[in-house]
Amino acid sequence: MEVNIIQIPDKPHAIIFQFSGEMDSDKIGMINDTFSQINSNINYVIVNVKSVQMISSSVIGELMGYRKQMIEKGGDLVIAGIDFSIRTKLNLIGLTKIFRIFSDPRSALNAYRWEIERHAEKIHVSFPSHLKIVPPVRQLISRIAKQKGYGNRDSFRLETIVDEICNNAVEHGMSGSELSIKLNMEIDPEKVELDVTNTSDPEKMASLKALLKPKNNNDIKLDERRGRGLALIKMLTDELSVDCSGTGTSVHIKKVREE
Amino acid sequence: MDIIFPYKVSVRFPGDLEYIPPIRKFVSELLQVSNFSPKFAYRSEIIVDEICNNAVNYGCRTSNAEIELICEIFEDRIEFTINDQGSTKENLDQLMSVIKQPIDPEKDIQHGLGLEIVRMLSENVDVVIDEKNLTSVHIVRKREDIEQK
């Protein structure tokens, strides 16, 4: 058995142990030595078993002990590098009940960034100012939220918010295939922030500004033809701001995760 | 009001596999609202999936790497360009060997199947690797006969 210790440049609290060969019970001493070398501030260990031929149950037991230590430090010990052939070879029944398993170390690091560092992830979409494009865009954002673990209710609300903001951006902006609407999404485990910017149509700015007047925001009549979208966005979000000072109108919202 | 062709949509997202399912479905829906057939949309969904998987697996060296997918939708075709943020020499060698040599699914069921599918589903596939090891893949897929719509 051999072990290669890989430090991660911008992640002082995470480390990768790349084992190879046979991890049987007489290698426990070597495994313990490896763990004793790591810095005390490390709380996330990725055990890469891609080149491992066998793992004995006593080694799994030992790793469980180290996992407990990492969890106590607010982190985890996870297994990476398991694909189907390794799984059948190692006969790892039930391993997923004990450890979190990732196909490769990078996915394990991504999970660390998201779950432990609570790192926000950014998505940028640019699309033409056309109402027909809005449904695919709103579903994209809703699906991303679901994929990142947000519940159905939060994802559905986000879909509504994106729909309303983008419809407004199309309605109040210049249209044409060459002009695009830019949507930036920042998502972390607690909240989503969205910025939607169009190219403003000067002729439509007066009506937009009228909608944005405080009295309209606080007292929207539901039977009015306009302004319902903005009222809905306001109700569904935790923060809403509109900036019409540049060549485009930017709407910024923040939505805190509820579920 | 109908959509005016051509138009361009771009998405930039973190180099993580979990973003790919929403993105490939997004492209499929874009094509359907642009009056392409469900079959064309489905096949394009596969192309997007495979090229994004390759970009994530081969072209994301750092943990904050991003992938950019650009779709140019014309009346008769779609063109995809996918840019990654740099790869290692080993990854690129592996990628190039897959590009040069068609794979045999019986022998190697893990690598290269994706690009083979992309090749079969599109008219043209170009892979450009620049001096900084940044990879850009450009794919053209034409609309099928009107009967298939």
Place this chain on the structure above:
Amino acid sequence: MESQIELIYEDIKGKHNVKLVQFVGDLDATNVETVSEKICNLLNEGYVNIIADFKKLRYVNSTGLGTLLHFSKTAKEKNGSFKIANINENVYEIIEIIGATSLLEIYDELEEAIKALD
């Protein structure tokens, strides 16, 4: 998180080492791990003959296909089989493109796949 897929298991009367597995959703790079583990567990538990019902499998990509080929290979190594039935046109086309139709046991109907076990 994973793309959506659900596996539904059923036993087949009178056949102790067979499991019928319904695949519902999309099989792709984000969920092959989970699916692999589940199928692998079935094979290791002695269900060496697996009949996969693909009626509700909407989507498969090359990673998913690679895994299906693995299932077939592993089942054969255990003197069993991995049979696919009710496959939709889109999914079949992808398997065909890769030239894997001859590497997988594909049946039109579920009954045919069950019958082939005898």
